[in-house]
Amino acid sequence: MRKIGIIGAGHVGLVTGACFAKLGNKVICCDNDREKIEKIKNLIIPFYEPGLEEIVKEGIEKGLLSFTDSIYEVVENSEIIFIAVGTPPTEEGKADLSYVENVTIEIAKALTKIKEKNPQKELYKLIVEKSTVPVFTSEWVRKTLELLTPTGIEFDIAANPEFLREGSAINDFFHPDRIIIGVESERGKKIFEEIYEPINCPKIFTDIKSAELIKHASNSFLALKISYINAIANICEKVGADVEVVAEGMGLDRRIGKEFLKAGIGYGGSCLPKDVSAFIHICEEIGYSFNLLKEVQKINQYQRQLIIKKAKDLLWNLKGKIIGIFGLSFKPNTDDIREAPSIEVINLLLKEKAILKCYDPKAIENMKKIYPDIFYSEDPYLVAKDCNLLVFLTDWECFKELDFKKIKELMQTPYIIDGRNFLNYKFLKSLGFVYRGIGRKID
Ligand code: NAD
Ligand code: UGA
Numbered sequence: 318m319r320k321i322g323i324i325g326a327g328h329v330g331l332v333t334g335a336c337f338a339k340l341g342n343k344v345i346c347c348d349n350d351r352e353k354i355e356k357i358k359n360l361i362i363p364f365y366e367p368g369l370e371e372i373v374k375e376g377i378e379k380g381l382l383s384f385t386d387s388i389y390e391v392v393e394n395s396e397i398i399f400i401a402v403g404t405p406p407t408e409e410g411k412a413d414l415s416y417v418e419n420v421t422i423e424i425a426k427a428l429t430k431i432k433e434k435n436p437q438k439e440l441y442k443l444i445v446e447k448s449t450v451p452v453f454t455s456e457w458v459r460k461t462l463e464l465l466t467p468t469g470i471e472f473d474i475a476a477n478p479e480f481l482r483e484g485s486a487i488n489d490f491f492h493p494d495r496i497i498i499g500v501e502s503e504r505g506k507k508i509f510e511e512i513y514e515p516i517n518c519p520k521i522f523t524d525i526k527s528a529e530l531i532k533h534a535s536n537s538f539l540a541l542k543i544s545y546i547n548a549i550a551n552i553c554e555k556v557g558a559d560v561e562v563v564a565e566g567m568g569l570d571r572r573i574g575k576e577f578l579k580a581g582i583g584y585g586g587s588c589l590p591k592d593v594s595a596f597i598h599i600c601e602e603i604g605y606s607f608n609l610l611k612e613v614q615k616i617n618q619y620q621r622q623l624i625i626k627k628a629k630d631l632l633w634n635l636k637g638k639i640i641g642i643f644g645l646s647f648k649p650n651t652d653d654i655r656e657a658p659s660i661e662v663i664n665l666l667l668k669e670k671a672i673l674k675c676y677d678p679k680a681i682e683n684m685k686k687i688y689p690d691i692f693y694s695e696d697p698y699l700v701a702k703d704c705n706l707l708v709f710l711t712d713w714e715c716f717k718e719l720d721f722k723k724i725k726e727l728m729q730t731p732y733i734i735d736g737r738n739f740l741n742y743k744f745l746k747s748l749g750f751v752y753r754g755i756g757r758k759i760d
Pocket of ligand 1: 349401402403587588
């Protein structure tokens, strides 16, 4: 059992903390958002993540998981400190590292205070970047700690990037494809070997910069794969081929692989868009122009506009037309709408003066904060009523179970745009819908 501290109790921090507690470690999670901490203590999980509430509850009940808003308390009570705060994009699109910097300064202050209280006692901490950060961040963390702490404090810096996906985060923690650990001391390495011992997967120990790069390179590659298949989808539309078939044929080649070849309205979320952008910027700073990734961004952007183009192809003028939006979250099984494609599609449709009605199983409350004045309902049939067109923007499984016969009767005109190519178009056509997918050949 190790004493683990987590700073930042968000999607990554809370999941990581709860999962380490589940493995029997003593974990203290910290967030400077007091309201959030109070909620979590009362088992109100601030975002939707399947299975998270249960393991948080279990951790608290076993006395293995606790919460605080004090970084000092975390530093005092843990040997390993994971920094899991946000690294959002700046206006320019770089990674905003000010949260990581603030936390580093707070850690330095806490270390100084602890040392002053007990100067004779050995003080060692392993400080781990869990947040996604550009290469060289660890050097800034090290420099800052060295500058702001007195001598006699031993610490190691490590980079242990996170690869979990929202919606399957708990499973991803316990069954990852790999764990990447950038650590450059034996002492630090031993601690990692111990805490990740129960997890059965390749564990790759690297230097810190390589670990930082692995994260940006991986997320950018995933984005590239999505944009690649979206470009192929657009070609399919021009030549009358079917991207689903093409993707299947490509994906069977094990060197390519079938994952992340789902064509649609492009990637969203709090990670891929910002990480591609941050990677382009850090490459620019070191003198490499990553034009390939710039193209990936352009294709992604185009996919959103494609929805408007398709809507116009079906409805002619969008002004005054009633359009039902099904799916607001950036992907299924989450209420997260950060950089969700739906935000931009809604914006473009509003510019066209369409009348919007929106439904999502989990994300309505979040979207209301951005667009308070459009119509939302928890009832998908009320949303479909009187619509000229339904646009599916998130591939929630439950959408497949909708009563489309009833939906067709409720709509003014039976048009569907499937932005995720996940609906059974043959069935929809048999009901009399006019169906449009992305790069699909509709016979
Ligand atoms: P998040 O916004 O959900 O959580 C970050 C938390 O940090 C917030 O609760 C915030 O209040 C807290 N925080 C900010 N400053 C703080 C401070 N000074 N002291 C204490 N707490 C502070 O973000 P997230 O989605 O968990 O992402 C965190 C990092 O992990 C990012 O770098 C992200 O790129 C990376 N990441 C995210 C995912 C994902 O699926 N969300 C997956 C892998 C990596
Ligand atoms: C992504 C990565 O998959 C995780 O490994 C990583 O840890 C995380 O970013 C991160 O660094 O934060 P996540 O953002 O949760 O995870 O979601 P993904 O499942 O990767 O989906 C991202 C977006 O791409 C979604 O909008 C999804 O709909 C879209 N997508 C995904 C496609 O359009 N096509 C696909 O084939 C796959």
